[in-house]
Amino acid sequence: MKPRALLAGLALAALAVGTAGCAPAASGGASVPKGCKPADTFSTVAPGTLTVSLYSLPPFVAPTNDGGIEGVDADILESFAAKECLTITPAPVATAAVIPAVQGGRADVAAGAWWRSADRAKVVALTEPVYLDEMAVVSSEGLDELSQLRGKRVGTVDGYLWVKDAKAYLQDGLKVYKSANDMYQDLKVGRITIALDGYGDAPLHAPDRKVKVIKPDPAVAASLRPPQTCYPVSLENAKLLDALNTHISEMKGSGELKKILKKHGLPGSSADTGDAWLVK
Known part of the structure; x- marks a missing residue:
């Protein structure tokens, strides 16, 4: 999407x-x-x-x-x-x-x-x-804090408000995709282990994963003000x-x-x- x-x-x-x-x-x-x-x-x-x-x-x-x-x-x-x-x-x-x-x-x-x-x-x-339109974390563990994503392979889709901040925080740990389909395909095969997406869209793409609204964190403005x-x-x-x-x-x-x-x-x-x- x-x-x-x-x-x-x-x-x-x-x-x-x-x-x-x-x-x-x-x-x-x-x-x-x-x-x-x-x-x-x-x-x-x-x-x-x-x-x-x-x-x-x-x-x-x-x-x-x-x-x-x-x-x-x-x-x-x-x-x-x-x-x-x-x-x-x-x-x-x-x-x-x-x-x-x-x-x-x-x-x-x-x-x-x-x-x-x-x-x-x-x-x-x-x-x-x-x-x-809230930012969500898609994971197997049910993660919901930005700090929990450090050191993990994370993906998101270009165009969301949080991309710039998340990239600055996660650096090489974040891969930015052109489409949600590409991101969720990589999540499915294990190239990434976590996805950042809009809460409404995520469950349809990853019904076997846990979707949690991310807790507010000053490092990502969109988590404070969706x-x-x-x-x-x-x-x-x-x-x-x-x-x-x-x-x-x-x-x-x-x-x-x-x-x-x-x-x-x-x-x-x-x-x-x-x-x-x-x-x-």
Whole structure:
């Protein structure tokens, strides 16, 4: 999986050449009950439905065979849509076309654990933080401290916020890969014994290993301040942005967001995002 911070530039390039083939699929969500009264008033790309641009990134979001979506973001957005008397219409596209679909008015919102970044905020509006994309240690022993990695063969994927700091700390003990697939192949055959990855992605690649959120360590800034995710919406749809922000706040306050995260194998602590900030 390519770290989502790297995709802003690709998204702008995709917008320039268009996003052919990104027509929304039929909605797989439940129908809206008669007499439903929406909690807020805002416009959508297509009346009566929330069009969601996405690419497959389990456990965060993925299209289903029946035309719906599943995952953390699916549960959150379906809850929002129900409150607003809307169905969900998935619009699966290539990764680099997800943000341009929102920017170009072909989708209302983007799903897929998108980081709140300064570059992204220039082209789309970003909701308040939803959950954290936490740094994790993948090992056989269940390691969770940076100091435990010294003297071991460690791998990570280029593009993550922790790469520079981790390289300075582990030096020759850290190998940086171009792709997660390459890293996990080396982990499988023993060329490395530990992987550093995002918590959500790791269990899918290494189900036979233990995955632990790394404990905060001043040597690696990303362990102290993990990237925050958001839902990108059009800069021109402030009312939708406000409604989503209200819903996110309510889900955090009720504890529902933590339940959703745990349901999909993520730590409930990821909902404790702290104050909003932007990756630069």
